[in-house]
Amino acid sequence: MNYFLSEEQQMIKEIAQKIADEKIKPVRAELDEKEEFPRDLLKVIAQSDLFGVCIPQEYGGFGGGSFENCLAVEELSRACLGVSTSFAASGLGAYPILLYGNEEQKKTYLPEIASGRKLAAFALTESTAGSDAGGIMTSAELKGNEYVLNGTKQWITNAGEADIYSVIAMTDRNKGARGASAFIVEKGDPGFNFGKKESKMGIRASATGELIFNQCRIPKDRIIAREGMGFIVAMKTFDQSRPGVGAQAVGLAQGALDEAVSFARTRIQFGKPIITFQAVQHMLADMATLTEAARALVYAAARFVDSGAKDFSKASAMAKVFASDAAMKVTTDAVQVLGGTGYMRDYPVEKMMRDAKILQIYEGTNQVQRNIIGQELNKEGGRKK
Amino acid sequence: MHIIVCIKQVPDTKQVRLDEKTHTLIREGVESIINPYDMYALEEGLRIKDRFGGKVTVCTMGPPQAESSLREAISYGADEAVLLSDRAFAGADTWATSYTLAKGIEKIGPFDLILCGKQAVDGDTAQVGPGIAERLAIPYVTWVRKIEEIGDGLIRVQRLMDDGYDRLETTLPALLTVVKEINEPRVPSLKGKMRAKSQKIGVYGTKELEADPERVGLQGSATQVIKVFPPPRLKEREWIEGTPVEQVGQLLGKLTKLKLII
Numbered sequence: 147m148n149y150f151l152s153e154e155q156q157m158i159k160e161i162a163q164k165i166a167d168e169k170i171k172p173v174r175a176e177l178d179e180k181e182e183f184p185r186d187l188l189k190v191i192a193q194s195d196l197f198g199v200c201i202p203q204e205y206g207g208f209g210g211g212s213f214e215n216c217l218a219v220e221e222l223s224r225a226c227l228g229v230s231t232s233f234a235a236s237g238l239g240a241y242p243i244l245l246y247g248n249e250e251q252k253k254t255y256l257p258e259i260a261s262g263r264k265l266a267a268f269a270l271t272e273s274t275a276g277s278d279a280g281g282i283m284t285s286a287e288l289k290g291n292e293y294v295l296n297g298t299k300q301w302i303t304n305a306g307e308a309d310i311y312s313v314i315a316m317t318d319r320n321k322g323a324r325g326a327s328a329f330i331v332e333k334g335d336p337g338f339n340f341g342k343k344e345s346k347m348g349i350r351a352s353a354t355g356e357l358i359f360n361q362c363r364i365p366k367d368r369i370i371a372r373e374g375m376g377f378i379v380a381m382k383t384f385d386q387s388r389p390g391v392g393a394q395a396v397g398l399a400q401g402a403l404d405e406a407v408s409f410a411r412t413r414i415q416f417g418k419p420i421i422t423f424q425a426v427q428h429m430l431a432d433m434a435t436l437t438e439a440a441r442a443l444v445y446a447a448a449r450f451v452d453s454g455a456k457d458f459s460k461a462s463a464m465a466k467v468f469a470s471d472a473a474m475k476v477t478t479d480a481v482q483v484l485g486g487t488g489y490m491r492d493y494p495v496e497k498m499m500r501d502a503k504i505l506q507i508y509e510g511t512n513q514v515q516r517n518i519i520g521q522e523l524n525k526e527g528g529r530k531k
Numbered sequence: 532m533h534i535i536v537c538i539k540q541v542p543d544t545k546q547v548r549l550d551e552k553t554h555t556l557i558r559e560g561v562e563s564i565i566n567p568y569d570m571y572a573l574e575e576g577l578r579i580k581d582r583f584g585g586k587v588t589v590c591t592m593g594p595p596q597a598e599s600s601l602r603e604a605i606s607y608g609a610d611e612a613v614l615l616s617d618r619a620f621a622g623a624d625t626w627a628t629s630y631t632l633a634k635g636i637e638k639i640g641p642f643d644l645i646l647c648g649k650q651a652v653d654g655d656t657a658q659v660g661p662g663i664a665e666r667l668a669i670p671y672v673t674w675v676r677k678i679e680e681i682g683d684g685l686i687r688v689q690r691l692m693d694d695g696y697d698r699l700e701t702t703l704p705a706l707l708t709v710v711k712e713i714n715e716p717r718v719p720s721l722k723g724k725m726r727a728k729s730q731k732i733g734v735y736g737t738k739e740l741e742a743d744p745e746r747v748g749l750q751g752s753a754t755q756v757i758k759v760f761p762p763p764r765l766k767e768r769e770w771i772e773g774t775p776v777e778q779v780g781q782l783l784g785k786l787t788k789l790k791l792i793i
């Protein structure tokens with residue numbers, strides 16, 4: 147399929163492809179096995195300038211948009227979703243600053259993130275607040291020239307590894323959802339510590355852990371936008387980032403499909419390569435069709451985001467939900483095509499199947515995505531009258 | 532530091548086939564790449580620049596299309612590039628090539644270090660690096676697997692040998708040829724690729740290099756290829772054919788008969 151990439155977009159794809167094939171593939175199984183954070187690979191990615199793909203040029207980035215980011219993420223995900231999650235989470239941490247930060251904050255933080263010198267993270271989830279983000283307990287109280295944060299964030303990607311954290315906390319509990327605010331917290335701020343690192347089913351190369359704020363003091367100019375904007379910052383961040391999760395899914399599905407096709411062409415049973423059996427062909431055909439459909443939707447959504455559209459929650463949610471469901475199905479079927487071989491750790495598809503599951507959960511579960519799509523349909527329907 | 536890296540554009544030997552009649556490489560339709568060993572030389576040059584500052588200039592002798600290999604080198608981080616190209620350079624052997632490259636390097640100007648791959652995968656002679664050093668009358672070390680130290684006009688390196696390695700020290704400027712053990716090449720950067728698109732690349736021919744026309748290309752070549760042929764087989768060989776199971780059976784029989792296994 148031809149998606150009419152510009153010369154620059156083609157370059158991004160080529161670089162990410164090279165990193166995926168030459169640098170990530172040889173080590174992905176070991177990173178997964180040892181649950182090891184891919185520091186060296188992130189350095190390689192940094193050196194190639196990919197961390198800056200969707201950060202404006204005036205802040206040291208390449209000046210691309212959501213689509214350019216998707217191209218990079220897709221290729222990295224083809225090789226390892228754990229690595230691509232660590233990469234993409236830094237972008238997620240950067241979005242609040244990029245979308246709502248003031249000039250000073252942008253100048254301070256974005257060049258560091260764009261160059262890959264510093265890694266970022268985004269922290270919303272708590273033990274009492276998953277899908278129901280309004281349930282967060284972490285508080286931030288203005289005391290003189292400082293905000294004082296208290297509370298614990300859980301399951302935060304890049305916890306402990308990142309230097310810059312975009313954190314959502316309650317500044318006024320009485321105002322409910324309008325009482326939340328977004329802050330920039332730096333590793334090393336007094337009273338900011340890390341709790342346990344989780345052991346996971348998939349994306350084991352990525353680090354997921356707790357952020358613990360215990361009388362954590364930060365300068366008051368670290369607030370993003372103003373008090374009360376926390377959930378708006380978070381929701382707009384997700385609208386922006388969700389096509390990226392879709393791109394992760396597309397890359398992962400493509401990786402699994404490629405493995406399945408190459409295996410099916412060489413595995414001989416009943417005297418023939420198994421790809422000659424129609425049952426196998428049909429499975430591969432469906433996998434390829436789903437993957438391509440997901441890619442087309444993700445690219446369309448990302449281009450819509452970049453077009454300057456004002457409201458793209460529905461398109462973003464569609465891209466995320468469709469592509470991640472596709473990736474779950476394609477990776478599961480890839481294991482089926484490889485049979486017992488697919489179930490063994492010597493081959494990459496069992497890892498891909500384990501990795502796929504997270505795409506249906508993080509950045510809003512797929513049920514929550516469908517809620518968003520449904521609510522948008524209701525709104526649009528109301529306007530038509 | 533000014534580091535000059537000599538690179539050669541070669542056919543991708545992973546794709547290349549031999550012409551049955553002439554025994555030469557069929558280059559048509561085969562993708563061109565930078566000689567893989569030269570990629571290690573380029574990477575080492577870039578690492579030295581990262582550590583000490585300065586610049587990396589890449590240089591190649593080749594047809595006009597060799598420019599693409601220079602642009603590729605820029606995408607990895609080379610600062611400047613020079614193409615030595617002239618119809619008269621065609622058919623050069625290693626003697627004429629090293630002369631031409633040495634003239635090119637003189638034209639580029641003062642340098643501290645020249646890096647080359649240990650050999651090119653299409654010719655496999657390993658002569659051009661040392662040849663350049665001889666022409667420029669500078670010291671050289673081949674088969675370098677590690678640069679230990681650079682400073683005070685000296686460079687200390689490890690030279691890979693069959694039974695270990697030598698540690699050598701020499702004065703700068705010098706020329707090194709490197710083996711693949713020396714590093715792991717990086718990937719190109721986005722900024723590098725953007726720069727590679729637009730950067731001006733100097734092209735020099737016989738005239739610009741003030742080279743002796745008698746010493747370049749086919750005319751300046753001391754060796755001439757008269758015939759290319761596969762070497763005769765030196766030892767008796769026996770082919771065992773059949774399905775894998777049959778082959779194993781036959782092999783076992785023969786080895787047992789020769790009492791090599793019991």
Ligand SMILES: Cc1cc2nc3c(=O)[nH]c(=O)nc-3n(C[C@H](O)[C@H](O)[C@H](O)COP(=O)(O)OP(=O)(O)OC[C@H]3O[C@@H](n4cnc5c(N)ncnc54)[C@H](O)[C@@H]3O)c2cc1C
Binds near residue numbers: 511512
């Ligand atoms: C590996 C990993 C990395 C993560 N990284 C981050 C990160 O970097 N930053 C961050 O802030 N968070 C992160 N998260 C948290 C993630 O976003 C949440 O897990 C997710 O939003 C779901 O919340 P929950 O797990 O508490 O599930 P719950 O909200 O408890 O949901 C449980 C089930 O109920 C369903 N459900 C809940 N409410 C509804 C509803 N209203 N309608 C229909 N169904 C519903 C859900 O779909 C789900 O199936 C990460 C999680 C994981 C596992």
